[in-house]
Amino acid sequence: MPVSLQPLWDSLASQVESGWCPGLAAGVRIGGETEVRAFGTLDVQGTAPVRPSTPFRIASLSKLVGGALALDQVAEGRLTLDDDISRWLPGLGDLRVLASPDAPLSVTVPVRGPVTLRHLLTLTAGFGIDFGDTPYSRATRELLWGPNPPDMDPDTYLARLAELPLAAQPGQRWMYHSGADLLSVLLAKIAGKPVSQLLAERITGPFGLDGTGFPTGEENFPAVYQEEDGALVEAGTYRDAFSAPPQFESLGGGMVSTVPDYVAFLSALTDDVLLPAGTAASMAADHLTGSQRAGLTEMAGPGQGWGYMTAVQTEPGAAWSEPGMWGWAGGSGTSAAVYPNGDTGVVFTQRLMSGPQDSFDWFWEPLGRVRAALRSSG
Template sequence: MSMPTSGPAHLLESFVADGTVPGGVIAHGHDPEPHAAGTMSIGGSPMPADAIFRIQSMTKLITTVAALRLVEQGELALDSQVATWLPELAEPVVLSRPDAELTDTVPADRPITLRHLLTNTSGYGMILDGSPLQRAMADSATEAGPLPPALGADDWLAALASLPLVGQPGEVWRYHHSFGLLGILLSRISGTSAGEHLAATLFAPLGMRDTGYFVPRETAHRLPAAYGVEGDELVEREPAAGGFHVGPPPDDMSHSELLSTAPDYLRFLRALRDGELIDAEHLAMLSRDQVPDGAKDPSSFFPGFWEHTGWGFGVCVVADGPHRGRFGWSGGAGTDFFVDPDGTVGIVLTQVEMGGRIAPLLEAYGEL
């Protein structure tokens, strides 16, 4: 079979050929079919179109949709206090300034709500600059990183709740941890793990057979290796068909991140786009910037993040330029998706961590 000469398939083939990634899966269009290229690992077996990838932060949109469905069912509201189900967060305290000592705090002005979780404005999140809070998060195993959480859900929540917030709820945007809290919130409301709740309410009805918090051993042969980047070299972090995600985890991972396939995630995106999962009002809110300008500290995330983008519910939204109105997000293990206002969807799944090595691939795919 000859190699495609244009389009998403050719794009991925070219980045596999030059060694940027060992392999991956890509799709682009209104109802696209995924195309696989390359291998499951360096020198390994061919990459199948239904390979099961560690989608990491692409999980955020799925848990967001699950939460909004509970809102529509009357189980909670956007401004519900999450301490109703997460009593560990009933009396948060806030650092007097981001670099203050952990004892230099004031009471929170308001409770943490579901809206705060969906918009990354709970006051919990990644701390990029050296500070007592950053060191405390590293010491307590609550710091975000490329590997799965070291603590089970309840222990992680207890450790995180023992630390002060970096800013007042609703007034500061910090990435990531709000969605770990959201997963535990789904678990507490449903009385099951987040994985069981998502399986019953989203994955099974949509036919997303290969999406979950772990890969069953009988399908582990479809799990690619995971690679970090050190200098110009790819360094294996988890082997193909092995590692933490194979078989049920030892603890509840409701605060963790999912694995999925291109066919599964495309099915989810199409259902969301077509109004099958949440009502039009919530879909519009999800895909518009929901973060107050005063909460957008340029130093709180990657340089330039706020220049052309905003944050809706669980996704980044493009604020201007030729892709204005696009929403989507990436996963730290080398994955990305988007949905355009005209209904075009795009997805690319690789096994190389997010960073400079795969940035050209993601930029080119975003311009298809």
């Protein structure tokens, strides 16, 4: 490593020592060199240490893997970005759209065009999380909201989704999360095999990402906590959702990984060895128009765009960030991003995010200082 990362590691150790969470793991790649550290224990009882190889539930960081897997299938010629997904999912071939966002579910208008793969990847398919109190929000809260993967098999999920109107015309606005779950169903249908098998054949197997995939029920995960009345309480429902192989393999939030694996995954994308040259750059480019961006601004704040299953920074922001930086965070307490020059940061914790505006500044700020010191010394 060209400069000392000790200020970063000291910050992470302090975060654990403060009681914010019992343990965490983090990794960075700077100047092409990777370093990974782990801190604390798997639970508040201190039963075992967190190690670099510890598997974590990565929640919405699954989306970046889903985006890469979809673009791999595009590169293989299995489909195009603008293909109508009802070619493989015929139940979605006769959709209706709410007449207005707060309309009753029965008040609809015709859809103006098909839902495409591009819509799924940019989360503009017309369905997803509605954070308001509307008939659509109430009707879809169980089906479309996280953080747990859908508690049903993919065919049941598809049938229930087909019964609902879209909340917006395809391509009209960004709506979080659910496009990634439908992407999971679509890729399995196209490949004629489970998503886990396709993932192993195309990404995790070739790149030796042995700790990445879907839960098997054999993992020794860190306990995941949420704050209640100032104390850490284990999130039992979330724990139980990952205690056995899933009936729905969700690329929206159902994957598990290790910090070294995830750094290697992002590095393979950045270095154009996972996808054909230029494909990762397209994945990490902003594909939203101004009118589509409102939902993302509500979720991620201003100055953010969306590529193919990843956020993209479009304007100057925090001192440690840069326009062109891309990545995302997961509700289970995970965060990962790649700088325009390829420098990469990944941190996995065991404390659920309390909302979309939670930050990981205690990781990104010291990493930014390390990068600034490197530029000064260069």
